[in-house]
Amino acid sequence: MPLRTPLYDQHVQQGGRMVEFAGWEMPVQYAGILAEHEAVRARVGLFDVSHMGEVVFRGPGALAALQRLFTNDLSRIADGQAQYGCLCRESGGIVDDVVVYRRSAVDLLVCVNAGNRQKDFEWLRDHAGEGAAVENESDAWAQLALQGPKAAEVLQPLTGARLSAIGTFRFADAEVAGVPCTVARTGYTGEDGFELFCRPDQAPRLWEALLQAGTPAGIAPCGLGARDSLRLEMAYRLYGSDMDDETTPLEAGLAWVVKLDKGEFIGRDALRRQKEQGLSRKLVGFVLTDAGIARHGYPVLQDGRPVGTVTSGTRSPSLGTSIGLAYVPPALAAEGSSFAVEIRGRPAAAKVVKTPFYERSKP
Amino acid sequence: MTLPDDLKYTKEHEWCRVKGNRAIIGITDHAQSSLGDIVYVELPDVGDAVKKGESFGVVESTKAVSELFAPVSGKVVEVNDPLADAPETINEDPYEEGWMIQVEISDEKELAELLDAASYGKFVEEEQA
Numbered sequence: 001m002p003l004r005t006p007l008y009d010q011h012v013q014q015g016g017r018m019v020e021f022a023g024w025e026m027p028v029q030y031a032g033i034l035a036e037h038e039a040v041r042a043r044v045g046l047f048d049v050s051h052m053g054e055v056v057f058r059g060p061g062a063l064a065a066l067q068r069l070f071t072n073d074l075s076r077i078a079d080g081q082a083q084y085g086c087l088c089r090e091s092g093g094i095v096d097d098v099v100v101y102r103r104s105a106v107d108l109l110v111c112v113n114a115g116n117r118q119k120d121f122e123w124l125r126d127h128a129g130e131g132a133a134v135e136n137e138s139d140a141w142a143q144l145a146l147q148g149p150k151a152a153e154v155l156q157p158l159t160g161a162r163l164s165a166i167g168t169f170r171f172a173d174a175e176v177a178g179v180p181c182t183v184a185r186t187g188y189t190g191e192d193g194f195e196l197f198c199r200p201d202q203a204p205r206l207w208e209a210l211l212q213a214g215t216p217a218g219i220a221p222c223g224l225g226a227r228d229s230l231r232l233e234m235a236y237r238l239y240g241s242d243m244d245d246e247t248t249p250l251e252a253g254l255a256w257v258v259k260l261d262k263g264e265f266i267g268r269d270a271l272r273r274q275k276e277q278g279l280s281r282k283l284v285g286f287v288l289t290d291a292g293i294a295r296h297g298y299p300v301l302q303d304g305r306p307v308g309t310v311t312s313g314t315r316s317p318s319l320g321t322s323i324g325l326a327y328v329p330p331a332l333a334a335e336g337s338s339f340a341v342e343i344r345g346r347p348a349a350a351k352v353v354k355t356p357f358y359e360r361s362k363p
Numbered sequence: 364m365t366l367p368d369d370l371k372y373t374k375e376h377e378w379c380r381v382k383g384n385r386a387i388i389g390i391t392d393h394a395q396s397s398l399g400d401i402v403y404v405e406l407p408d409v410g411d412a413v414k415k416g417e418s419f420g421v422v423e424s425t426k427a428v429s430e431l432f433a434p435v436s437g438k439v440v441e442v443n444d445p446l447a448d449a450p451e452t453i454n455e456d457p458y459e460e461g462w463m464i465q466v467e468i469s470d471e472k473e474l475a476e477l478l479d480a481a482s483y484g485k486f487v488e489e490e491q492a
């Protein structure tokens with residue numbers, strides 16, 4: 001029996017087409033993936049991301065404990081800021097990619113991928129050591145994502161918090177439509193927007209209030225389909241598709257969240273070795289120059305021989321071209337390199353391009 | 364779900380409009396709705412042979428790839444080329460502008476094996492239950 005978020009009834013009532021995803025029954029779309037994608041790029045969309053998990057570190061050793069489990073450097077951010085990074089195994093393989101919200105040095109929240117809730121919690125708990133209490137609070141939080149250029153315009157009338165004071169990757173506690181929330185200027189669509197953490201029983205009220213407030217701005221409830229096409233246009237990696245326990249952040253192109261000089265953390269030695277020895281494969285963004293759509297698992301060919309694999313691919317709704325991410329040998333990873341993707345037995349020409357595929361227009 | 368009475372249907376969700384010895388072929392309203400936004404279509408060329416029950420192309424939505432199965436055997440005599448640039452036509456008008464190929468039927472007996480609108484409608488209901 002798949003799990004349901006506190007917003008299940010809203011999804012069904014509002015015409016969401018429900019599918020199973022990572023053990024959850026979630027809406028893949030309402031009106032249509034393309035319309036929802038466009039709403040987020042041009043106006044604003046609302047997502048239920050309550051299936052994501054929350055693991056909390058508390059206690060005098062909380063910051064130090066999480067630093068030893070996280071590839072990025074939490075000492076570089078202040079209280080009230082969030083940071084993206086990876087949890088790694090000793091081998092350097094990625095346990096998960098997560099966002100850490102630093103309330104204080106003694107209170108940090110780790111937002112983890114839905115499919116990894118239990119795995120991450122056990123990993124964090126078993127490796128946190130003394131000095132930090134690690135709790136799986138996933139069931140205590142619902143999470144809504146309001147994303148798009150009009151997100152602040154929609155949200156501001158519902159809250160007393162001054163949203164202009166909450167910068168990118170910052171957060172604050174505030175009531176939204178009378179619901180106590182943590183309001184974070186984070187998201188995974190490439191647009192301005194907010195992620196709102198609240199108590200599960202309050203989530204339906206918050207959802208309805210946001211949809212109502214967003215009606216004049218042309219808000220759309222959005223499903224997992226648009227979430228996937230939006231994140232891929234930004235070349236944001238998806239755990240389970242673009243990376244997993246067998247890939248490292250360096251291979252996945254996430255070197256910018258690996259701070260080898262910050263001090264000891266699990267996976268550091270392996271990542272340092274890998275960096276010194278050089279990578280055997282790299283994740284790159286590509287566009288198909290031939291017709292077709294590259295999909296997860298399709299082989300990458302060079303001179304007719306398989307040399308890599310597509311990990312994500314779709315037709316970009318914003319660009320109208322076929323885009324994707326693939327692991328390829330370093331020799332093929334430079335911008336402008338060309339290779340082929342095998343689509344149903346036939347090679348389709350592809351070219352490595354700079355990512356993100358989509359550039360947000362500056363206001 | 365729209366189900367015109369004058370068409371024949373398959374359990375793989377294609378429809379077939381028979382005109383003389385020709386079959387005009389597409390996918391059903393139910394199929395396009397289940398797939399969601401169609402963003403790519405791959406069809407055979409004029410002159411290609413298709414065989415009943417075998418794949419003659421694919422449609423792709425934002426999320427998935429679906430094969431197209433021929434309702435009857437025959438030779439492709441016309442292809443709806445504008446679909447290449449406007450695959451969304453299949454979502455908008457699956458039974459008219461969204462047709463895919465026209466086939467010169469090689470074995471009329473195969474037509475008897477196709478479903479009528481009522482049987483197809485019942486099949487879809489059962490499949491969804």
